[in-house]
Amino acid sequence: MRYGVLAFLLAVPLTAADSCVECHSVLEGKLQAPAKAFANDIHARFGFSCADCHGGNRNETDPEAAMSKARGFVGKIPRTAVPERCAHCHSNASLMEKYKPRQRVDQMAQYRTSVHGKRLASGDVKVATCIDCHSVHDIREVKDPLSPVHPLRLPETCARCHADAAHMAGYKIPTDQFASYRKSVHWQALAKRGDLSAPSCASCHGNHGAQPPELESVAAVCGTCHVMMEDLYKKSPHQPVFAAMGAGGCVVCHSNHEIRPPNVGMLAGPNAVCSQCHDATSAGGIAAADMAQQITTLDKALERSDQILANAQQSGMEVSEALLRQREGRENLVKAAVAVHAFRTAAVQKPVKEGLAIAAETYQAGVSALKERRTRRQGLSVSLIAIAITMLGLWLAIRTIEGRNTQTSQLRGR
């Protein structure tokens, strides 16, 4: 023990720049971990010290003096006090301007409106505070891929609590959101394609002001990205019906967390979402089947053009103009899928009609290219035959000349 204290005293320089880090770095276990982690913390980069959150005096080399309660040392901060402690700086606009002038300073105000904030205020210490999402002692910038709130890592960070059945037991909310989200088109875009603009938990629920979207605001939440769909839905016959039913708009057909890539099977067929309310023989059922059939027809027509153009391109035929037109055809397919949200067959008909005209045009371009390829090869065959005949003629001419007068063609002694 005596040697331990000696080693400790020798290891600590007499005038430390940050005595908290200096001393805790040579300790072990839980007492060392924060000092080690703090090296990667954004606050350390800006010159902040442990004492800025925990109180005490970083310039004192004497542990007693450095961690004196008289100097404001609080040690471990109670969970209920964490948001206020962070907000001490992060809600201070003039202070934040020195370090992150473009960063918002309303996180605490938002947090107070969140379910987390409200429950914490009521004394529930199990709910998330700043450090549960942003980590503690190794807090990184949101854009840092190692940060737990980086867009690619955020769903897993939320799931640490929300997918933990034991942790969530008292709250009576499901814990399958993350598992459902991982099957969604949004997760595909985010995790598989690396599209950082794809929605994760905070995109719909908010981050500091996190709460479930109210039923009437679901369409508005989805509409922040899916603007055209929201616009069409608002004008559609479904909007007042769903509103009267107390259903949440988009989620009625698309679900909430498990939002699968849309397909025509949602409109018609055994798994159609329309069939939940509309009988296949009803006007709604017939309209849904008609829209599905129109979209399928366009998709197949474009697929047929893709195939013939690919075939022509592989043969070296120049079909780039047709391929460019084909993109316009695909855009019409997307427009038709968007138009479904108007729930009127006439709305779908317009882009489908335009798309079919393009598909017919591009298919014809493919047919012409393949016909041209055949003509070229026939022309080549004729040319090769002509060349072969000419070469044969030349060979015969050489033989005739050389056979007729070997003596004159084969000169010797040159």
Added chain:
Amino acid sequence: MASATEPPQQSGWLEERLGLASIRAFLAHKTVPVHAHTVWYYFGGITLFLFVIQVLTGTLLLLYYRPSPAEAYESVQFIMTRVQFGWLVRSIHSWSANLMILSAFIHMFSVVFLRAFRRPRELTWLSGIGLLGLALAFGFSGYLLPWNTISYFATKVGTDMAAAVPVIGHSLARFLRGGNDVGGATLTRFFGFHVAVLPGITTLLLLAHLALVQKHGMSSPQWAVDQYSRKGQPVPQMLFFPNFFLRELMAWYAALGVLGSLAAIFPWELGVKADPFAPAPAGIRPEWYFLAPFYTLKLIPSHVWVFEGELVGLLGFGLLALWWVALPFWAVNRQGVERTRWVTGAGVALVAYLATFSALGYWR
């Protein structure tokens, strides 16, 4: 009897003005050696034939091509899709360029292995090497003209290499690009080089090369001379006209058949229009005839001792090129004895290097 003022007969009229009799006499006496490797003599003529094809198809392409970033790609697209037989003209132009360079390489190596560069043909060798260099310059400048993604980035890489040349590198790159980066000015310059500067120089050098070939005649390999001299005979010869000429004509027709087949079955791709703001596509590489040096430079580490790797590579290639150009001068020692093994060894090593590194550059 015709008076002195009467116009002469047509043959006499032409004879008086062109001196056809002297040409006929020259052709009647011009011969080509006949031995086991006479076939290699045809490649010079095939290269010339492909050059003529280049000039003819290039002239036709000029009727529609527009050398600006906004119009270059579209004009080539127009040629390939709208102009009658435009696809064929463009494909033949591109394929014949590649075949011409291949044929020129074969011609050069045949000259090396038959040791046709020996005294007094040193200048013929030098003019031939100059023509090969010009053919490569034609390839490099013409590659950019369709203004597609691959050609744009290949030109960026190529001109970046020029910038690594010591002392003059930066100025050379600026001169080639017409600015700090590849852009509209580069396209205009490359077009100018491709259709005016290079053809002008090539025509002069080609005339000089052909004149030298006529002056010195076809070289007989030393082993053929020795073989026949042991029998007390000279190396057999065939008349250039019509015997060799008709055979050469057959070779040209064969080349035309290959060219037509390639153009019709594998039309030259146009690719995607260049976007200077897009990132360089993966696997960017130059035309096959630049692959060996390109791959070599890729293998050289970024720093060799205190020098930049690229600089070391370029210096190495420069020295290698100088050594190769000077072949006729080091192929004979001071006592006048030929360094036969050295020449053959150098030729085999260079062929092996070019083939191996080109293949590696293509597949890796």
